[in-house]
Amino acid sequence: MLDERKRAVLRAIVADYVRSREPVGSKVLVERHQLGVSPATIRNDMAILEEEGYIAAPHTSAGRIPTDKGYRLFVDQLVELRPLSPSERRAIQTFLAEPVDLDDAVERTVRLLAQLTKQLAVVQYPSLSRSTVRHVEVVCLSARRVLVVVIAESGRVDQRIADVDTELDQETLAEVRDRINRLLVGCDVSEVAQRLTGFADVHPEVEQATLTAIAAAVAEAATERREDRVVYSGTANLAREWDDFGNSLDRVFEALEEQMVLLRLMGEVSATRDVRVLIGNENVDSGLTNASVVVSGYGTDDLVLAKLGVVGPTRMDYPAAMTAVQAVARYLGRIVTDAG
Secondary structure (H helix, E strand, C coil), rough: CCCHHHHHHHHHHHHHHHCCCEEEEEHHHHHCCCCCCCCCHHHHHHHHHCCCCEEECCCCCEEEEEEHHHHHHHHHHHCCCCCCHHHHHHHHHHCCCCCCCCCHHHHHHHHHHHHHCEEEEECCCCCCHHHHEEEEEEEEECCEEEEEEEEEECCCCCEEECCCCCCHHHHHHHHHHHHHHHHCCCEHHHHHHHCCCCHHHHCCCHHHHHHHHHHHHHHHHHHHCCCCCCEEHHHHHHHHHHHHCCCCCHHHHHHHHHHHHHHHHHCCCCCCCCCEEEEECCCCHHCCCCEEEEEEECCCCEEEEEEEEEEECCCHHHHHHHHHHHHHHHHHHHHHCCCC
């Protein structure tokens, strides 16, 4: 268990190393930080921190850098989150204002998060399967073809085209749409197919094959698994940090090119709106052992729809990254739950 002074020394080493990229020595700590003790005492504290695995010497110099264990203690116990600046808050509000649709909201969010953090940003599409149906629209495209649109409470919009055996006039089509909405609005998306069982059998005024085709299109649209998809932005930010990754930057990019790797990164963190951090070897993919991941869920107070976060070197400005991820997740959650 570290005493308060050694914790202060570790906090100072993390802050200086993140800022300068240079190993931090006792003389620098005394000059930059009001630690209230002599350089000799600081050297003794640093020796203990090194012995316990919180800092290490990258080469034969007086300077030390944080280890994964040191960053872990910093994030868990020593980090002090800074509030967003007025300009950052305005940037979020302006950048995310009035998106055209969910795709637009996700694309705006991932670009904004990369700009705010100077890291690679990752946003997972909200899970349709964990949402409820807000509305179903049925639109006539031609004499024997209709478009079915399923809108979820999460803001997700999915659609299917159904080829029908009989021509539907607008009045009949409206009646079919109203009956579908009475049946489905408010139900879990995962229950849509079950709710539609037998739908075609109870409307004798419309040919059964036509109703079956429409019901099947609705069920397919509702079960579209687009949540197994992530988007990312800011690869140039990682490229600028190439020296922090040693010889592993190629492996980092290869890992990030794989959708499943990014999905596993999101999946490693429990579904919560709290900010979580994975550091170095805590990442399951071997290509990311020199990287850190900061993740938060977004959605409502009661329901996390998906996750977003940033990937960067372990020498990351954790307070800034955690603050930005938390704030952007909160705004995106409002967008996807208030949309429509």
